Amino acid sequence: MHTTTGAFFDLARTVTVHARRTPEVTAVRGYDGTYTFEELDQRADAIAAELIRRGIGAETAVGAHLDRSRDLVAALVGIWRAGAVFVVLDPAHPPTRLAAIAADSGVAAVVSRHAPFLDDRIARIDPATAAASEPIIPTGPQSPESLAYIVYTSGTTGEPKGVGITYGNVANLLDGVRTLAPAEGEDGGNVLAPSFDGWLWSTLIPLMNGRGVVLADPRSGDGNVPLLNGEVSFVTATPSLLAANEPPAPKAGLRTVVSAGEACAPDLAARWAAGRRFINAYGPTETTICATWADSEAGDDPTTIGHPLPNYRVQVLDERLRPVPAGQVGELFVAGAGVGRGYHNRPGATASRFLPDPSGNSERMYRTGDLVRHRADGALEFFGRIDDQLKIRGFRVEPAEIEAAARALPGVRAAAAFAVPGPVGFVLSLAVVPQEEESHEPEGVRDALRAKLPEHLVPSQVMFLDDIPRTVAGKTDQAELVRLSRTAASPAFHARLTTPTQELVAQVWSEALDISVESADADFFELGGHSLIATQVVALLRKRIGLRLTMRQLFANRTVEALAAELDKMGEAQRPGA
Known part of the structure; x- marks a missing residue:
């Protein structure tokens, strides 16, 4: 599979190449053990063979219902080796949400140890017992245009929205970020949740370059700490996670840190950039994880989102899709090899966000909804959103999805989700207007939402109001909600500290x-x-x-x-x- 720069990637077979060259090198280390490249190759072969025997291949979705384990990596490689479409079904998410994702993506099989939410007609493959006893040759993707994965993000309609990314998109991304690969004998770390597309980035960059990937232990609250303290040489983390930890000494072994998923504060960038390569990466899911970055090694200012990757192009346009004058703020549009296929099963949404490039080169560009401006040095400065979308701990959050789930609860008349600035990123909050004579407790609302939504969409704060405050234009008054939430967090009565x-x-x-x-x-x-x-x-x-x-x-x-x-x-x- 050739990229736009002429590099050749065969994502389905790269692990086999490394298994032959360095069979005993550890490819994956997780809480459940390790796989060498040879063992990973064999396990991926077995999973691919199970899929191929069932006639599963290109453009067919396969779910992976596994936690942050070595078998999740084996499932990814095996699904791609069969040429199929990888769909994460994160066990940390509620069963109702997983069932909705499985139905929308149309998974034909699921790699899982236990998935009770599935329709009985969907094939289940246990990664531990899958076997390649028959001489089946994995085919891999037939075309760079074939779908490689679908990742589900928060949706404005109240339901998760699937974004389709092709094998060609992934190959071009990996080509553009080759310099991030750890040096020989060093590993990369993965501290991100599987439902976040950054998990793929953190896994693939080391793996496709013959290096090992170390997965954070999901069973431990501080499972990320060793990976941020120098156990690995390369790690990608959200600014919220970086802010919750202290950077290790420059000689500790952590050579490259990538901040991604949300805006990175200047003081945070300065702390983590000391003595190492620091990258502030930007990229919507729709443009294959990363589209621009500010790289300290290239002399970039890490308080910006920098410049486009080699295979990407960016434009700053006004509401009529005309270039804005230099130095003025406009909406960021991304074009090039990373622009994904679109929203799965949502042609209308795809048409509204994936637009023809006005430059007339027959390519498409993605409308990000992010406000930026070009500085004099060509770097992009980020100024926020043109809509209500939030970023909480790196995850995309559409307030409408939380509000729809809250309004569906018994006794709730209205709801408004909003973000409150906190010491470590933003705190997701929810204002609820109960129906008359209804009584609710904050934790009761949180528990009810937790049964429907993944944890990053469950508000940390819930407050009850008589009405949702409005601006003179009739919109939700976000500033007033923030003020009220801070007042609510400071109760008038204090139970004295006694010990x-x-x-x-x-x-x-x-x-x-x-x-x-x-x-x-x-x-x-x-x-x-x-x-x-x-x-x-x-x-x-x-x-x-x-x-x-x-x-x-x-x-x-x-x-x-x-x-x-x-x-x-x-x-x-x-x-x-x-």
Whole structure:
């Protein structure tokens, strides 16, 4: 498969090439063990053979319902070796959402150990028992135009929206980012969730260059920390995750850090760029993960989103698709080899966002909805969105999807989702207007939404109002909602802190949440806490109290009083004679 720069990539067979050259080199390391390149090649062959025996190949979707394990990587390679379409079915997401994705993508088979949400007519393939006993030769994709994967993002209609990316798109991306590959003998790290397309980027860049990929342990709240502390030489993380951790010393082994998924603050970029290559990457899912970047190694300013990758072109246009004058803000349009096929089963949405390039070269361009301007040095500066779309911890969040799920709950008349600036990125919040005489609790609403939505779409804060505030133009007043949420997070009544452990917990929460926590009944999530801040809290408490607190314990003990009691109980259990 040739890219626009003439490089040759055969994504279905590259692992085999490395398996023959360096069979004993570790290709994947996860919490469930390792695969050498030879073992990964054999496991991928077995999965591909199972698919081919069932007549599954090009343009046929295959789900991968596996956690962040070595078998998920084997499933990816096996599905691509059969020439089929990779669709992540993240086990961390609610079964109803997974069933909707499986139905929309039309998966013909699912690689999984256990997937009770599936229709009985869909074939199941256990990655551990798949066998290539018959002499079946994997075919790989028939054309660069064949679909390689469909990734589902938050949708404005209230349902997840699938974005289709081709094998040619992926090959051209990998060609454009070859310099990110770790050096021989070094590994890349993957700290991202499988439902985030950055998981593919973090897996493929090392793997396709004959290097190993180390997957963060999903069972541990601090599973990302070793990978950010120098265990690997290359890692990609969201700014929220970087902000929740301290960068290692320049000589620790972490040579390249890529920030992606949301805007990166200048002070955060400066912290992580010291002594290493730092890249601020930008790219919608629709343009194959990354379209532009600011690379410190090339002298770029990492507070910008830099310049387009070699196989991409960008234009800054006005509402009539005319180029804006130099230095003025306009909407960013991306063209070139990375522009995906479009939205799966949504021709209308595809036509509205994937437009003919006005330059007349018969290519398409993607309308990003992002506001930017070209600086004098040619770098792009990001200024925000033209619509209500949010980015929470790197994930695309459409407020309409959360609002639709909230309005469907019994006793809810209206709802508005919004983002509140926090110490580690933005905090997703929800204002709910109950029907008359209906009573709700914040955690009850969160639990009900958690049954429908993935965790990144579940608001950390829920507040109840008589009406949704509106601007004079009749739109939701976001600024007023932010003000009200901050008022709601500071209760008038405080249960006094009565023990040294309560005071320690309140102090750590105050530092991590960047607010004053003075009440024993203060609730971590109602104060704006989320998983990344929780990681920081757990690390700080471990350091200061010397106990192996877990994320699970923090989530189960949401108030200062409850968490302090849990820590006291842990301390008692460790005393001699207990």
